[in-house]
Amino acid sequence: MKKNLIAMTMLAGSMMLSSTAFAGGTLVYCSEGSPEGFDPALYTAGTTFDASANTMFDGLVNFRVGTTQVVPGVAESWEISADGKELTFKLRSGVKFHSTDYFTPTRDLNADDVIFSFNRQMDKEDPFNKLANGSFPYFDGMDMGNLIKDIVKVDDLTVKFVLDHPEAPIVSNMAMAFASIQSAEYAASLVKSGNLGDLNQKPIGTGPFKFVAYKKDAAIRYAANGDYWGEGAKIDNLVFSITTDASVRFQKMKAGECHAMPYPNPADLDDIKATEGITLMEQEGLNVGYLAYNTEKENFADAKVRKALNHAINKEAIKKVVFNGYASVAKNPIPPTIWSYDDSTVDDAYDVELAKKLLADAGKADGFKTNIWAMPVQRPYNPDAKKMAELIQADWAKIGVDAEIVTFEWGEYLKRSKAGEHDTVLLGWTGDNGDPDNFLRVLLGCVAKDTGGNRARWCNKEFEAELQAALLTADPAARTAAYVKAQAIFKAEAPWATIAHSIVFMPISDKVTGYKVDPLGGHFFHNVEIK
Numbered sequence: 001m002k003k004n005l006i007a008m009t010m011l012a013g014s015m016m017l018s019s020t021a022f023a024g025g026t027l028v029y030c031s032e033g034s035p036e037g038f039d040p041a042l043y044t045a046g047t048t049f050d051a052s053a054n055t056m057f058d059g060l061v062n063f064r065v066g067t068t069q070v071v072p073g074v075a076e077s078w079e080i081s082a083d084g085k086e087l088t089f090k091l092r093s094g095v096k097f098h099s100t101d102y103f104t105p106t107r108d109l110n111a112d113d114v115i116f117s118f119n120r121q122m123d124k125e126d127p128f129n130k131l132a133n134g135s136f137p138y139f140d141g142m143d144m145g146n147l148i149k150d151i152v153k154v155d156d157l158t159v160k161f162v163l164d165h166p167e168a169p170i171v172s173n174m175a176m177a178f179a180s181i182q183s184a185e186y187a188a189s190l191v192k193s194g195n196l197g198d199l200n201q202k203p204i205g206t207g208p209f210k211f212v213a214y215k216k217d218a219a220i221r222y223a224a225n226g227d228y229w230g231e232g233a234k235i236d237n238l239v240f241s242i243t244t245d246a247s248v249r250f251q252k253m254k255a256g257e258c259h260a261m262p263y264p265n266p267a268d269l270d271d272i273k274a275t276e277g278i279t280l281m282e283q284e285g286l287n288v289g290y291l292a293y294n295t296e297k298e299n300f301a302d303a304k305v306r307k308a309l310n311h312a313i314n315k316e317a318i319k320k321v322v323f324n325g326y327a328s329v330a331k332n333p334i335p336p337t338i339w340s341y342d343d344s345t346v347d348d349a350y351d352v353e354l355a356k357k358l359l360a361d362a363g364k365a366d367g368f369k370t371n372i373w374a375m376p377v378q379r380p381y382n383p384d385a386k387k388m389a390e391l392i393q394a395d396w397a398k399i400g401v402d403a404e405i406v407t408f409e410w411g412e413y414l415k416r417s418k419a420g421e422h423d424t425v426l427l428g429w430t431g432d433n434g435d436p437d438n439f440l441r442v443l444l445g446c447v448a449k450d451t452g453g454n455r456a457r458w459c460n461k462e463f464e465a466e467l468q469a470a471l472l473t474a475d476p477a478a479r480t481a482a483y484v485k486a487q488a489i490f491k492a493e494a495p496w497a498t499i500a501h502s503i504v505f506m507p508i509s510d511k512v513t514g515y516k517v518d519p520l521g522g523h524f525f526h527n528v529e530i531k
Contacts, residue, residue, distance in 0.1 A: 025235055025236030025237055025530075026235065026236060026237040026238070026239060027235045027237070027238050027239070027259050027260070027512070027525055027528065027530060028239045028241050028257065028258045028259055028260075029238065029239065029240050029241065029258065029259065029260050029261070029523065029525065030241050030243045030249040030252050030253065030257075030258035030260070030261040031047070031050065031051070031220075031240040031241065031242050031243070031261075031262065031523075032047060032242075032243070032244060032246070032249070032261075032262055032263050032377055032378055033047045033242065033244055033377045033410050034047070034216055034217050034242055034410070034411075035047055035048040035050075035051035035052060035220070036048045036410075036411045036414070037052075037200040037201065038051065038052045038056070038200055038201065038202075038203040038211065038214075039052065039182075039199055039200040039203065040052045040053040040057060040177035040178060040180045041117075041120075041121055041136050041138070041139065041177075041178045041179075041180065042132055042135070042136065042137075042200060043137065043414075044137050044138060044414070044453065045410070045414060046379070046380075046430060046521050046522065047377070047410070049177045049522060050240075050522060050523045051220055051240060052177070052180070052203060053177035053180045053207075053522075054177075054522045054523060054524050055207060055208070055209045055222055055238065055524075055525070055526075056098070056203050056205040056207040056209055056210060056211060056222070057177075057180035057181065057182075057203075057205035057206065057207045058073045058074045058095075058180065058181060058205065058206045058207050059073045059074070059174055059175050059176070059179045059180055059181065060073050060074060060075040060078070060089050060091075060114065060159075060174050060175075060179065060181065061073045061075060061078070061171060061174050061175045062175050063175050063433070063520060065516050065518065065524045065527055066516030066517065066518060066519070067519065068172075068431075068433065068434030068519060068520065070171055070172055070175050072092075073175070073181075074091060074092055074095050074109055074114075074181055074206060074229070075089035075090060075091050075092070075159075076090055076091070076092045077089075077090045078090070078171065080170075080171070083166065084163070084165075084166025084167075084474070085162065085163045085164075085165065085166060086160055086161070086162055086163065087160070087161040087163065087170060087171070088154070088158065088159070088160045088161075089114070089158070089159050089160075089161075090157060090158055091109065091110065091111065091114070091156075091157040091158065091159065092109075092157075092229055093108070093157060094108055094229065095108055095109040095206050095229045096108055096109070096206065096227040096229070097109060097113075097183045097185075097186065097204055097205070097206055098204050098205060098206070098210035098211070098225060098227075099210075099227075100202075100204065100210060100211065100212075102198070102202050103183075103186050103189065103202075103204050105183060105185055105186070105204075106185065107185065109181065109183075109206060110156045110157060111153040111154070111155070111156055111157065111158065111159045112153070112184045113181055113182065113183055113184045113185075114151070114159045114181060115151050115153060115159065115184070116182060116184035116187060117179070117180070117181045117182045117184075118139075118144075118148065118151055118161075118179075119151065120182075120187075121136040121139040121140075121144070121145070121178075122139070122144065122145040122148060127191055127196060128187065128196060128199060131196050131197070135451070135452075136178065137178075137418070137451055137452060137453050138176060138177070138178035138442070138453075139178050140447065140448075140450075140451035140453075141441070141442045141445070141447060141448040141451050141452075141453040141454075142173065142441065142442060142447075143445075143447045144173075146164060147163055147164055147165070147167055147170075148161055148162070148163060148164075149162045149163060149164050150162040165472060166472060166474070167471050167472070168435075168437075168470070168471055168472075168473065168474045168479060169433060169435040169437050169438070169471075172433035172434065172435055173433060173438075175433060176432045176433055176438075177432070180205065181205070181206060182199065182204070182205070183204045183205075186199070186204045187199060201214075206225075206228075206229065207225065207228070207526075208224065208225055208228050208230070208232060208233045208526035209222035209223065209224060209225055209233060209238055209525075209526065210222065210223055210224075210225045212237075217242055217244075218241075218242055219239055219240060219241050219242060220239070220240040220242070221237070221238075221239050222237065222238040222239070222240075223236070223237055223238075224236050224237065224238075224526075231526075231527075232526070233525070233526040233527075234514070234526070234527065234528060234529045235525065235526075235528065235529070235530060238525055241257070241258060243258075243261075244376075244377060246261075246263055246264055246265040246268070246378050246383070247265055247268060249261040249262075249264070250264060250265070250268050250271070250272060250507070253275075253278060253507055253509065254275055254278075258509075259508070259509040259511060259512050259530065260506065260507065260508050260509065260512065260515065260523075260525075261506075261507050262378075262380075262506060262523060263378035263379065263380060263383060263505075264280075264383075264505055264507055265378075265383060265384070266322070266323050266324030266325075266326050266383055267324055269324065269326070269505060272505075272507050277509060277510050277511075278507050278508070278509060278510065279507070279508050279509075279510055280505055280506070280507050280508075281505065281506040281507075281508055281515070281517050282503055282504065282505045282506070282517075283503070283504050283517040283519065284337055284501075284503055284504070285335070285337075285380050285381065285430065285501060285502050285503060285504040285519075285521070286335055286337050286338060286430060286431040286434070286519050286520060286521070287335055287380050287381040287428060287429060287430040287431070287501055287502060287504070287521065288330050288332075288333060288334065288335055288381060288428055288429055288439070288498060288499075288500075288501055289330065289379075289381035289382045289388075289426070289427075289428035289499040289500045289501075289502065290330070290333070290426075290427060290428055290429075290496040290497065290498050290499055291313075291372070291392065291424055291425070291426050291427075291496060291497040291499060292422075292424065292425050292427060292455035292456040292495065292496050293306050293309070293423075293424050293456055293494075293495060293496065293497075294420060294422055294423055294424065294425070294455070294456065294457055295456055295457055295458045295495055296420060296457045297423055299364075299368050299370055299423065300423070300424070302362045303492070303493050303494055304358050304359075304361055304362040305358070305359065305362045305364060306493075306494040306495065306497075307348060307358050307494050308354075308355045308356075308357075308358035308359040308362065308364075308399065309355070309396060309399075309401065309497065310348035310355075310494055310497045311348050311349065311350065311351045311352075311354050311355040311358065312350075312352060312355040312395050312396055312398065312399045312401070313350065313392055313395050313396075313497055313499075314350045314391070314395055315329045315330075315350065315499060315500070316329065316350065317391060318388055318391055318392075318499060318500065319500060321387060321391060322382070322383060322384050322387050322388045322391070322500075323383065323500060323502060326502065326503045326505070327500040327501060327502040327503060328500065328501050329347070329499075329500060330498035330499055330500050330501050331345050331346075331347035331348075331491075331498055332345050332487050332490070332491070332498065333439055333440060333443065333444060333487065333490055333496060333498060334436050334439045334440065334483075334487070335431070335501045336501065337501075337519075338431065338434065338435075338436055338439070339436070339476070339480065340436045340479065340480040340483035340484060341487075342483075342484045342487045342488070345487060345488070345491055346491075347498075348491075348494070348497075352398055352399060355399045356399050356400075359399055359400070359401075365400075366400060367399060367400025367401045367402065368400075368401060368402070369401075369402045369403075369404070370401060370402070370403050370404075370423040370424060371403060371404045371405070371406045371422065371423045371424065372389045372392055372393060372403045372404070372405050372406070372423075372424050372425075372426065373389075373405075373406045373407065373408075373413065373417060373422045373423075373424065373425040373426060374386045374388070374389035374405055374406070374407045374426050375407070375410070375413060375426055375427070376407050376408065376409060376410050376413060377410050379428055380428075380430055380502055380504045380521055381428030381429065381430065381500065381501070381502050382426060382427075382428050382499075382500075382502075383502070385407075385426045386405070386407070388426060388499070389405045389426060390405065392497075393405060403424075406422070417455055418452030418453070418455070419452065420452070420455075420457055422455070425455050426499075427455055428499075429442075429443055430520060430521030431519075431520055431521070432520055433520070434519070434520070436470070436479075436483045437467070437470065437471065440467055440483065440486055440490075441467050441471075443455075444456065444458060444463065444490065444495065445459075445464060445467055446459035446460075446464045456495035456496060458493070458495035460489060460493055462489050463486050463489040463490060463493070466482040466483065466485045466486040466489070467482070467486060469482045470482035470483055470486075504517060504521070510531075511530050511531045512528050512529070512530055512531075513528065513529050513530075513531065514527050514528040514529050515527075515528045
């Protein structure tokens with residue numbers, strides 16, 4: 001293995017690896033794909049959050065890296081009223097937005113920035129809301145527009161959220177990527193110039209790194225924010241070297257061209273462990289991989305059909321072939337590492353004859369034609385969606401269901417599946433805040449059906465009633481009871497085939513210290529050092 005890691009430099013207008021020795025201040029991360037954009041409120045993909053919220057932005061509150069613990073962000077403290085309907089944040093003084101070659105702020109962060117960051121997601125007349133066609137998937141999927149009645153500027157450094165009703169995970173939700181604080185001053189300048197799209201393409205945040213340049217499908221460059229309000233980045237520069245093939249990412253690490261990479265191929269894990277100069281970090285993932293049935297399509301409207309298809313899938317074979325054994329078979333829509341998980345759930349066992357019987361009972365004894373959408377990128381919950389789709393395709397063929405495998409570029413895949421174009425779609429989820437609500441309501445709730453996050457397009461009144469009951473109380477026992485009932489309804493109705501919960505692996509160069517595996521699936525580099 002090379003003794004010196006190679007630095008990333010700009011050459012002839014493109015981003016390429018220099019042949020000169022690494023100078024000591026640049027970390028190169030071989031990321032798995034291109035971000036959809038740099039405004040985290042517009043998206044749900046972890047790839048995009050890594051390139052935006054996790055590098056360049058702060059929330060009112062943040063998660064302590066490596067944990068689900070909520071800690072102060074640009075707000076130094078907060079209070080919740082006795083009735084749970086008022087949430088007041090005291091902002092830090094002296095928080096500075098990034099200065100770049102395309103924007104220089106004239107003031108520090110204040111209450112106006114907080115109000116803008118949320119109002120643009122709920123005010124249909126806001127120009128940025130209109131630009132996004134009113135689509136802010138997390139904000140909408142969590143029904144934040146109906147939760148937040150008003151946002152009051154108490155003074156320049158105090159903001160009060162007036163809520164329609166108490167909601168148990170509200171503070172944790174404020175640490176999620178969609179709640180990243182944007183500059184109202186920068187936004188106003190873009191409105192004036194007519195360049196509203198730059199909010200998503202030329203980001204301005206308060207985070208530990210600031211944006212330098214992006215070449216699609218090649219690289220993103222960041223520089224440390226020397227004016228950061230918190231503990232500043234310990235590296236001078238950060239480069240995302242976009243490398244979609246996991247085996248190529250590993251080869252780049254072996255060659256010394258990257259310090260870190262996500263989502264290695266399970267088949268490469270033994271080789272990675274044996275490679276001098278690389279440490280393979282691992283952690284049980286707070287995730288679930290699933291196949292969602294589009295319940296609005298005729299073939300999937302009947303739960304008997306969905307159950308039949310579930311029983312036809314050999315999940316143990318998927319675990320062995322796709323995950324190389326580094327996963328557990330999923331039976332619930334939430335992972336076993338999250339509170340309220342119901343271990344008494346009985347899974348849909350692999351049973352071809354039962355699957356045939358259920359299809360016949362549903363009037364589809366002769367089977368039907370359909371499709372399976374397979375992701376083009378590796379995710380922690382699915383390292384090889386194409387292979388997984390091929391295995392499911394072969395399983396379904398045994399009961400007379402003829403499935404075509406379909407894929408698109410990642411951003412297109414998410415956009416089209418959000419619009420409900422699929423029959424069935426492989427996706428998954430890594431928790432954003434350690435709360436079951438973040439899985440069940442965001443992925444399976446009725447509001448999420450309307451906004452597109454619910455790829456099953458399934459709205460069940462009994463299921464929804466349990467989700468709402470769990471939101472309205474802060475009592476852990478009562479919330480757990482509601483979520484256990486919700487899991488039972490989900491299992492009976494089968495809007496998904498739950499596939500697996502994966503172990504998450506992260507190869508890191510031995511030159512890097514301080515990196516922490518994030519249970520919420522993000523990748524953070526401001527706290528790392530390079531020897």
